[in-house]
Amino acid sequence: MRLVSTYWLYRRLLFPPVGFTVKRRRLVSSTTLIALVMVPLILALLFMDGMMGGITDKYIMLQDGHIQIHTPKILFTGDEEVQKIDNRILKADYVTEGFGILYSQKNTVEVRIKGVDVSYFNSARLSQFTTEGGILERTGNLMPVMISSSSAKDLGVGLGDRLAVLIVPDMGEAAVRPLFTQVTTIFDSGYYQLDTGLIFMDIKDTIKLFPAASSARTELLVDSRDLDSIDEVLDSLSEKLSNPYRFSTWDAYNRSVYENFITSRQVILMVFLMIILVASVYVSSITGEIIQDDRQSIATLKAMGAGNPLIRRAYFHVSLSITVFGVAIGTGVGLLFGTRLSELMTFLSNSGLPGLQYYLLDFPLTVSWGDIGLVAFSMMVLSSITVLFALKRIGKISPLELLQQS
């Protein structure tokens, strides 16, 4: 019976009858405000998770892979072979890496040179950038080279132009010689920090230029659904490969970038927490107002025998409902606006703000339900706690208040 009474009171409070305009307006405006608080938080989360995920993907796809096996030996002749070891591994690529200086009449640019086979660029990798020209398409005698649009701009070169590269030679050679290459492809990943200083060349050329002993490795791409079990993949590789090779993962390879992401997330979530705290105090404030306005009704209920727990439960559920509705609506609207985030990013990238080169503005929408759940849950928990303080007032309302004149 108590639950029925609570439910009955809760329903009357949450859905005041027609004519109680002020009460209805207050409930609607409170829910709206909570929703409005949630919208920018959700958008910020979508942006943060999307951008960090996007940057991580670019580093993984274009620079380091998920797992690196440091050996000059060619371990796998095809993807099927590595998938027999662990079917969570999608692709294995033998690559070489070295350093060089690109120079043109206009400028010089320090670069990391990655030697790859054309098969390196599978659909997953190709989706990470836009390209002009055929990928590492050899059209003449010169070595094809794939440079970024930002490097091309700095060097003042375009497709088909010749470019000199100064590389660190094989240790057996006495002198450094410049090489002439031809720009066959210009790529743009959208992330300046990665693009600047990265070029691709055909591994058949780079294997002659860089000593395999120090420059070659095998990069593995793992299925995105199995990223949480990379340690298990490493274990199965260690087990099944005959020699004890040195392994590394992306985050270990790019420690500072990875830690920067973790730190940024923590700072942003802390700021969110403060905003949620202030919003939950607002919910408590509204609850206090509702109780204050209903004090005569509460006094009447008490005079008729209703106990404090019953009344408190009803008002608690009203506050919780305001929060839940607000969070749900705000999350929905935020996600809806999030589908338009790319348009906003396009607008920003066209704004020409120089600082934006440190950000990635073209990334797929990534909905991290864990983060959204955390924010929503925090709001509900904090609101529930702050509302308890407002509910204390119910205990102080006495049936004698019925005798008070307004």
Add this chain to the structure above:
Amino acid sequence: MSGGLRIPFAGWLSWRYAFSRSNRHRTASFVIMLGIAVGMAAIITILSLMDSLQADLLDQIKSVESFHLQVENITGGSTSQTVAQIVEVLEELPFVESVVPFIDTKILVQNRSSNRSTTARLRVIPEQFWQMDTPFKHQLVSIAGNPPSEVSISLGYYLYSSLASRIGDNLDITLLRPGKTAVLAPFTLSVTVGGLFQTGLSDFDSNTVFADYSAFSAIVEADKVVLGLYLDEQHMDNSQIVIKSIKERLPEARVKTWQQLNNAFYSALILEKTIMYLFLFFMFIIIGVNIKNATSRLLFVKKREVAILRAIGAERRMTSSVFILQALMIAAVGQTVGIATGLAISTNIGKILPWLNDVQYHITHKNSPLLMYPFKTTVDGWEILAVVLFVFSITVFFAFIGSHRLLKKEPMEILYHE
């Protein structure tokens, strides 16, 4: 007539109303004050941390990477003045503390003993620069060995590690310079690692090799020499007057400020701060809505009192302003508490964060890089003032919205009870 005490009476009334027990307005006022205090403390702490981090970074950049000003094309193609003469001329300019000629060039570095190689940036500066009392000296720490000399170079710490080199190792450096037939031709020379340095900029340390100017100026392109200028504290961030003086003496020269040289990075820092401001501003909007509600409710309850005040001679403007004034008083108290709390946290951040790290370590068994970072804080008084004024503006705005509709009508109308 009654000019002298009008404001104090309105203030007295506002103060009483701000903490009125009617309709539990006092509780509402305390909640608002608490919200403002939390918001202010958060803003001050976060902004002081950000300011400190950013100031630290920018200080490092100005001191070791880009100087306060850089002057390129100093001779303008003419041979009438030597670099040394031009340095002397610029050193005599007001607000200029020191002038450093340097050349930057990209190089390839090979360590044959470890079989490692990489690209780097060679910065050639005079040997005496290492002894001069400049911001460079204060920011750069010599970890081992000696500064670069005619016979040795100095490597940044991370570069040293990536090359797996040791003091005394020979490195091959290859750079580009104008060739006899080619525009640019590679030139390789062998150098000895004489020293190891570290700054607060990991990118700088992983990419920079210092060499002596007198030994290398003949090897690298001498006409690419750039003058780095250090200015006094007042002008280092606002150097227009110095730029003007330089242009008067060297009309062909190109002068760039550190902001221009680090345009993208500087712009990114400003962007981050702006975004942080927006988030924190958002918090105050929520508090503003609270203020609006509380002010409406207070006015509703006090309608009859306002009517009698009007009847006994209070002007309409005065009675209207009381509700905004009471909100401002609440905001003022909240801000005072918030500023004091924020300053206290900022000053003791070095103790608070490690303690928080210890607490979270007991749960996660992992140290948090964020909480372990040796933060310092820089409190900018002007920034705090700007936030204070902003909060007052929000308060006035929302209190006005909360009271405006009810005060549109003449309060005395409720006395017309028939």
Add this chain to the structure above:
Amino acid sequence: MNSNQTIGAETDKALLVFKQVSKEYASGEKRLMILEGLDFSLQNGSSVAITGKSGSGKSTMLNLAGGLDIPTSGSVVFLGRNLAGMGDRELSAFRNRHIGFVFQSHILLDDFSALENVCIPSLIHGEPLPVVRDRASRLLSRVGLEDRINHFPQKLSGGERQRVAICRALINNPPLIIADEPTGSLDEEAASHIENLLMDMVREEGKTLLLVTHDMQFAKRCGSVYLLHNRNIEELS
């Protein structure tokens, strides 16, 4: 009964004069005429009671007299000055110096003590608090509230609150006291005390009193009694 009667010997010496005053209010789409072409004058030092049925316009007449409202037509002249011609600032100052109000529901400020409530009209005028406090203290002593000066309205009874309201009305020494049903919400005993208090203080201070009341016994204690009827006024003999 004669409407449009001009009462009193010389209206130009009167404290308050109503000249052909009409007042109408909008009620939805209808317009309600409360007073029509009313002429009335109040002499300095007199005490006048206005009676009439509910809705006859008594409070409206008091509101117009006190400058709380403006007539639809006609003029209300107080000490030779047309109240309708004054701006808010001037009118507020005028009310503050020249009129003391006593309402049925006293309306004290809950956040101020009895003493502070009495001081408020003078503080609005701009007098220093220490000076006003003494005066207020003396007034409250006269009405028997010397032990309650620091009590807040919530701690005072209805009669005590009305006594505070009377002191508040007198603090600025205004020439005219307007009292609208001052005993309306009090029990018989308290009402009687208030009646006596009001009449005594008005007489002792030499004030002019304009009183609205349903209580004929109370009304007869005034110098003249008028009846508001059919949107106009007439003196009862």
